[in-house]
Amino acid sequence: MEEKIKKELKSLLKKCDARLEELEAEYPERKGFMEWLSFSGISRRGFLKWSAIMSATMMLPPVFEQRVARAAEIASRIPVIWLHFAECTGCTESLLRSNNPGVAEIILQYLSLDYHDTVMAPSGESAEKSLKDTMAKYKGKYICICEGSIPTKMDGKFLRVGSKAVTGLEKAKEVTKDAAAVISIGHCASYGGPQASYPNPTGSKSINDALGINSVIIPGCPYNSASLVGTILYFILFGKIPTTKGGRPLFAYGKRIHDTCPRRAHFDAGEFVREWGDEGAKKGFCLYKVGCKGPLTYNNCNIQGWNDDIASPIKAGHGCIGCSEPAFWDRMAPLEKPIEARILPGVESTADHVGWTLIGISAVGMGVHAFYSYFKGKKKGYNKECCSEHEKEE
Numbered sequence: 001m002e003e004k005i006k007k008e009l010k011s012l013l014k015k016c017d018a019r020l021e022e023l024e025a026e027y028p029e030r031k032g033f034m035e036w037l038s039f040s041g042i043s044r045r046g047f048l049k050w051s052a053i054m055s056a057t058m059m060l061p062p063v064f065e066q067r068v069a070r071a072a073e074i075a076s077r078i079p080v081i082w083l084h085f086a087e088c089t090g091c092t093e094s095l096l097r098s099n100n101p102g103v104a105e106i107i108l109q110y111l112s113l114d115y116h117d118t119v120m121a122p123s124g125e126s127a128e129k130s131l132k133d134t135m136a137k138y139k140g141k142y143i144c145i146c147e148g149s150i151p152t153k154m155d156g157k158f159l160r161v162g163s164k165a166v167t168g169l170e171k172a173k174e175v176t177k178d179a180a181a182v183i184s185i186g187h188c189a190s191y192g193g194p195q196a197s198y199p200n201p202t203g204s205k206s207i208n209d210a211l212g213i214n215s216v217i218i219p220g221c222p223y224n225s226a227s228l229v230g231t232i233l234y235f236i237l238f239g240k241i242p243t244t245k246g247g248r249p250l251f252a253y254g255k256r257i258h259d260t261c262p263r264r265a266h267f268d269a270g271e272f273v274r275e276w277g278d279e280g281a282k283k284g285f286c287l288y289k290v291g292c293k294g295p296l297t298y299n300n301c302n303i304q305g306w307n308d309d310i311a312s313p314i315k316a317g318h319g320c321i322g323c324s325e326p327a328f329w330d331r332m333a334p335l336e337k338p339i340e341a342r343i344l345p346g347v348e349s350t351a352d353h354v355g356w357t358l359i360g361i362s363a364v365g366m367g368v369h370a371f372y373s374y375f376k377g378k379k380k381g382y383n384k385e386c387c388s389e390h391e392k393e394e
């Protein structure tokens with residue numbers, strides 16, 4: 001058995017090395033990546049340490065660490081087309097406004113953005129030309145990153161973009177069809193976002209549902225840079241997207257916020273913030289009773305935060321609002337109310353007196369899951385269309 005694993009690993013490494021060599025030969029080196037890291041206060045040693053952490057995050061053995069570093073450098077050469085549809089641009093803003101960027105954020109800022117609706121220098125006709133040229137030159141080779149959902153009612157006329165005022169639907173179809181990989185980022189592109197919440201007058205849908213494709217999704221409002229970079233690096237290393245569940249990469253969305261929460265000991269001990277600014281808030285107690293949806297939400301914000309991992313909702317003292325879950329605007333509302341009041345009646349008094357540890361986390365987990373599944377189909381006003389494809393898999 002051990003021999004078999006060794007053989008498979010050897011063959012995987014061989015394929016991976018061949019792919020890296022091929023990509024390095026195909027795309028010319030862009031000078032300045034290491035200089036840019038260093039300018040941002042990240043040493044060569046820090047970069048290698050980050051590569052080791054990323055390898056572990058992607059569940060790759062240590063032998064991949066150097067290869068991840070190589071892939072990170074290649075990421076700055078691969079052509080990327082970054083499209084915006086219906087959304088608040090908060091995802092791009094969260095990246096650009098990072099005042100203490102980590103390696104993942106720097107890589108995204110340094111990507112070869114051949115076309116980016118928000119930050120590119122050209123506009124109007126010349127922007128259209130950049131797009132057409134990139135699509136023609138790198139047909140079948142560019143990565144298409146989509147931000148925002150697509151209004152579909154009235155043939156998509158609620159969203160018109162570019163100098164020719166094509167609909168978002170037309171533009172998305174045209175650009176995604178020749179991409180080597182499509183990655184949908186943010187809640188809007190992944191599940192529809194706020195504009196797809198009830199009553200969804202524009203018929204907004206996720207990229208996958210609007211186009212009938214199966215792109216990997218990196219949900220969150222906004223998404224997490226580390227999850228996007230991990231997905232891109234995996235694609236560079238292996239030529240395919242990482243293992244997903246419900247469309248989300250497992251390496252980033254395999255655990256609940258509740259399972260990795262720095263406040264978890266307080267939950268287990270029954271120590272809660274009961275109103276904003278109270279003694280419990282000052283002591284960093286659990287935010288469950290002020291609406292934290294961490295027990296229902298899969299994401300890695302507690303492990304890989306924003307601004308070089310110094311910030312995340314729970315670290316900042318606000319509960320998780322479930323922003324990486326399908327249709328969270330409809331399902332998790334009211335955001336300031338604890339979930340058990342609606343989902344697990346009767347549990348609150350138990351939590352008050354003994355903490356959930358004593359009643360058994362697994363039993364609670366099963367209860368939450370059972371009710372959540374039931375709740376998925378029952379809640380009135382919930383826009384089923386926006387996430388139907390992904391939920392089928394789950």
Ligand code: FSX
Nearest residue numbers: 087089090091186187188
């Ligand atoms: Fe949506 Fe993102 Fe929330 Fe905003 O791309 S995920 S509304 S942060 O900008 O689209």
Ligand code: SF4
Nearest residue numbers: 258261286287292294
């Ligand atoms: Fe953390 Fe929220 Fe779970 Fe409390 S309920 S432990 S704040 S994730």
Ligand code: F3S
Nearest residue numbers: 299301320321322323
């Ligand atoms: Fe969103 Fe919850 Fe993380 S609100 S950013 S999934 S902690």
